[in-house]
Amino acid sequence: MALELEHGTAGTAVPSRLAPGVVTIVSLAGLLAVWWVAATLADSRVLPTPPEVAEAFWRDARTGELFFHLGMTLMRVAGAFAIAMAVGSAIGIFLGMNREANRFFDPWVILFLNVPALVLIVLAYIWFGLNEAAAIGAIAVNKIPNVVVTLREGARALDRDLEEMARVYRFSFARTLRHVVLPQLQPYFAAASRSGISLIWKIALVVELLGRSNGVGFQINLYFQLFDVAAILAYTLAFVAVMLIIEFLLVQPFEAHSTRWRPKRARG
Amino acid sequence: MSNLSKPIPPAGGRNALEVEIRGKTFRGADGEAVRAIETIAFEVAPASFATLIGPSGCGKTTTLRIILGLDEDYEGRLRLPDEGHGRIAAVFQEPRLLPWRTVEENVRLALSDDEAERDLDQLFAVLGLAEMRSRYPSELSLGLARRVALARAFAVRPSLLLLDEPFVSLDEQTATRLRKLLMDVWSARPTTALMVTHNLREAVQLSDRIIFLTERPSRVRGVHDIAKPRAERDTRWREATLSAIAKRYSGVL
Ligand SMILES: Nc1ncnc2c1ncn2[C@@H]1O[C@H](COP(=O)(O)OP(=O)(O)OP(=O)(O)O)[C@@H](O)[C@H]1O
Ligand SMILES: [Mg+2]
Numbered sequence: 001m002a003l004e005l006e007h008g009t010a011g012t013a014v015p016s017r018l019a020p021g022v023v024t025i026v027s028l029a030g031l032l033a034v035w036w037v038a039a040t041l042a043d044s045r046v047l048p049t050p051p052e053v054a055e056a057f058w059r060d061a062r063t064g065e066l067f068f069h070l071g072m073t074l075m076r077v078a079g080a081f082a083i084a085m086a087v088g089s090a091i092g093i094f095l096g097m098n099r100e101a102n103r104f105f106d107p108w109v110i111l112f113l114n115v116p117a118l119v120l121i122v123l124a125y126i127w128f129g130l131n132e133a134a135a136i137g138a139i140a141v142n143k144i145p146n147v148v149v150t151l152r153e154g155a156r157a158l159d160r161d162l163e164e165m166a167r168v169y170r171f172s173f174a175r176t177l178r179h180v181v182l183p184q185l186q187p188y189f190a191a192a193s194r195s196g197i198s199l200i201w202k203i204a205l206v207v208e209l210l211g212r213s214n215g216v217g218f219q220i221n222l223y224f225q226l227f228d229v230a231a232i233l234a235y236t237l238a239f240v241a242v243m244l245i246i247e248f249l250l251v252q253p254f255e256a257h258s259t260r261w262r263p264k265r266a267r268g
Numbered sequence: 269m270s271n272l273s274k275p276i277p278p279a280g281g282r283n284a285l286e287v288e289i290r291g292k293t294f295r296g297a298d299g300e301a302v303r304a305i306e307t308i309a310f311e312v313a314p315a316s317f318a319t320l321i322g323p324s325g326c327g328k329t330t331t332l333r334i335i336l337g338l339d340e341d342y343e344g345r346l347r348l349p350d351e352g353h354g355r356i357a358a359v360f361q362e363p364r365l366l367p368w369r370t371v372e373e374n375v376r377l378a379l380s381d382d383e384a385e386r387d388l389d390q391l392f393a394v395l396g397l398a399e400m401r402s403r404y405p406s407e408l409s410l411g412l413a414r415r416v417a418l419a420r421a422f423a424v425r426p427s428l429l430l431l432d433e434p435f436v437s438l439d440e441q442t443a444t445r446l447r448k449l450l451m452d453v454w455s456a457r458p459t460t461a462l463m464v465t466h467n468l469r470e471a472v473q474l475s476d477r478i479i480f481l482t483e484r485p486s487r488v489r490g491v492h493d494i495a496k497p498r499a500e501r502d503t504r505w506r507e508a509t510l511s512a513i514a515k516r517y518s519g520v521l
Contacts, residue, residue, distance in 0.1 A: 164338050165364040168356060169378040169424065179377055183368040261368040263406040 048230040057234040070238060072215040073208065076132075077201045080139035084200065085193060087140070088147025093185070095148065096155025112145040117203050121210055130211045142203050147192045154188030186258050193251065201243060285312040285335075285428060285460050286347035292330060292339075304330050305342070306485040312477065314349060315458040319471040322481030322489075328464040329361065332430050335462070349460045354427025357420070361432045363413035365405040365420075372401040375420045388423060394456075395419050395449055411442040415449065422453050429454075431463040435470065447474065451498065472509050473501060480517050490517055 032050060039049040048056075060066035095102040095109075124138035158181065166176045208217025216235050223231040292305035304327040312318040320328050333339040335346060336358055348356070357378075365374045372392075376384060392398050395415045405413055414434060421429055434450070435443040447470060454461060465471055471478050472494070480489040492513060496505065 161360070161362065161364050162366065164336075165358075165360065167338065168336050168358045169420070170355070170380070171377065175377065179366060179369060179373075183366070258368075261404040261406065 045227070046229050048233065052230045053233045053237065056228070056230040057238065060231065060234065066235070066238060069214055069216050069219050069235070070242060072212075073201070073204055073217065073239065074242065076136055076139060076204050076207070076215065077197070079136045080143065080200050080204065081193070081196060083136065083140040084143035084147055084196060085189070088144040088192070089151045089185075089189065091144070092148040092151025093155045093181075096152040097158075102152070109145055109148055112141075113149070117142045117206065121203070121207050125211045132212075135207045135212055139200055139203050139207055143196055143200050146195060146199065150188050150192040150195075151185065154185045158184055183258075190251075190255055197243060197246070197251075201239065282314065283347065283349055283351070284314055285349055285462065287311070287331070287335060287344075288346070289331065289334060289342055289344040291343040292327065292334070292341075303485040306487045308481065308486060308488055309344075310479045310488060310491060312460055312462055314460055316476040317454065317458075317461045317463070317474055318477040318479060319475040320462060320464045320479050320481065321466070321468060321471055322486060323483050324466070326481050326484045326486040328481065329432055332358070332432050332462070332464060335428075335430060348428060350427045355424045356428045356430065357422070357424050357426035358429075359414070359417045359421050359431040359434045361436065363405070363410070363417040365413060365416055367405050370402050370404055371397060371408070371416050371419075374405070374416060375423050378420045378424050380424075386423075388419075391419055391423060391453070394453055411438050411446065414438070414446060418446075418450060418453065422457075425457065426459055429459050429461040431461065433464055433466065436466070443470075450474070455498075468510065468513065469506070472506055472513070474498075478513075492516075 036050055039047045039052075057066070095105060120141050121138045124134045124141070128134035128137065162180050162184075163176075166180045171180065204215070205217030205220065208215035209221045212218055216239050219235050220232050223229075223235070288309040289305050290307055291303075294302040294304055296302055308327070308331055310318075320331065322328055330339065334342050335348075336356060348354075365371075366377070369377065372388070375388060375392075379386060389398070392401060395418060397412070397415055397419060400408065400412060400416075405416070408416065418434070421431075431450075435446055438446065451474065463471075463474070468478075476494055478492040478494070480492070481487070482489045494509070
């Protein structure tokens with residue numbers, strides 16, 4: 001079956017354009033079916049069926065509680081994401097352009113890359129108290145080293161020829177940044193934010209679980225103590241859905257727009 | 269010839285371009301020193317067109333980079349037309365366009381803020397780029413991309429124009445067409461120009477002065493001035509000049 005499908009997509013041009021969407025739906029439906037069958041067979045509270053999860057979703061959605069907690073987590077994710085991208089790219093671009101500084105700070109980057117998220121979170125709460133700033137800061141600090149490494153790669157790959165052209169034609173600093181440097185870094189920003197969002201929201205839940213009284217992580221901890229797996233899954237799926245919507249409505253259109261100059265190659 | 273800018277402004281600055289490089293050494297990645305230039309000294313009169321010819325790897329691009337201010341690690345001195353107040357334009361060996369900006373944006377970005385909205389219709393028309401203004405560089409052939417690089421260079425109304433083998437790796441027909449276009453735009457507003465080339469025929473056709481360089485480490489081997497007006501340089505004259513030059517500077521061809 002899979003083999004036939006592959007043949008079909010490779011052979012003709014039109015189905016290959018339709019196929020990805022169809023394949024995604026079929027694949028997700030398959031996962032849902034497996035879950036449903038397994039849950040029915042197990043017939044246990046620890047593995048609820050899809051309708052039970054939907055019911056738990058409704059219960060908290062009707063009161064508005066679910067949206068409040070989703071909103072709080074989303075706020076933390078957005079804040080930490082903005083801080084991590086801004087600070088991380090500034091450091092990354094600086095290190096990528098300055099060889100001496102990079103040689104000096106490289107061990108720091110490696111160190112921070114390898115400090116466990118949990119340690120940073122606990123330390124942030126101890127040092128700065130159980131407050132919102134510490135929570136968002138802890139999430140951001142977890143992400144910054146990744147952004148640094150990615151953007152450092154990007155800054156190292158900057159085109160010297162274009163930089164010289166900009167100098168000869170007396171581009172101002174702002175013009176060089178906007179028209180010469182940032183477009184070259186765009187793929188690296190995209191890569192950093194892609195891996196960034198998924199990492200950040202996972203860490204955000206831990207941060208909430210350890211030291212906040214709202215947010216998806218806090219709710220999951222609560223339902224863990226109540227042993228309500230249906231509610232845990234409901235919150236998880238709701239948040240994943242939000243992140244997917246952001247990906248499709250914000251990230252991908254932005255990427256398509258900013259790479260429109262790329263030669264469009266016909267794919268066989 | 270076409271008349272690009274109606275009242276012909278004084279172009280090329282007040283004084284000649286004076287180049288005097290007394291030594292340029294590169295330090296390779298392995299620490300070994302490469303002496304690229306021994307002594308290169310020459311002048312280019314205001315509003316005239318000069319050509320630099322020499323064997324491959326003798327330091328022509330290096331000379332241009334020094335004049336452009338991209339390489340400041342050399343001994344010697346420079347005097348730019350307008351003493352550096354006027355603008356310098358360069359057409360590099362590769363077109364060096366921003367792939368993510370359209371043809372028109374690429375040209376306009378080189379303009380200063382106060383002339384950003386200037387009318388470039390005529391320039392684009394003369395260079396045959398009128399239809400290409402909203403294309404991206406990846407959609408252009410090399411010949412067209414070189415024309416965009418020329419448009420950018422002339423758009424800034426430079427007092428000094430530097431060209432590094434602008435017609436290399438084009439088919440002869442395209443190169444001939446581009447040479448004519450270059451002369452058209454340049455004659456409309458003659459500015460001090462210095463071009464690097466391997467092609468003596470091209471140099472003889474375009475320049476007022478040809479500067480011959482030796483092998484690395486390079487020195488000036490000789491300077492050949494051409495007084496004949498460009499319009500009168502017919503095939504017979506060209507062949508005669510070429511063979512005269514070949515006799516004097518054997519080995520450069
Ligand atoms: N960054 C550099 N580091 C070390 N050596 C260099 C560097 N740039 C140029 N060189 C050397 O200096 C010499 C002159 O180089 P240059 O590019 O100026 O030559 P050119 O006359 O423009 O050659 P071509 O006709 O091939 O374009 C060459 O031998 C080259 O190997
Ligand atoms: Mg060269």
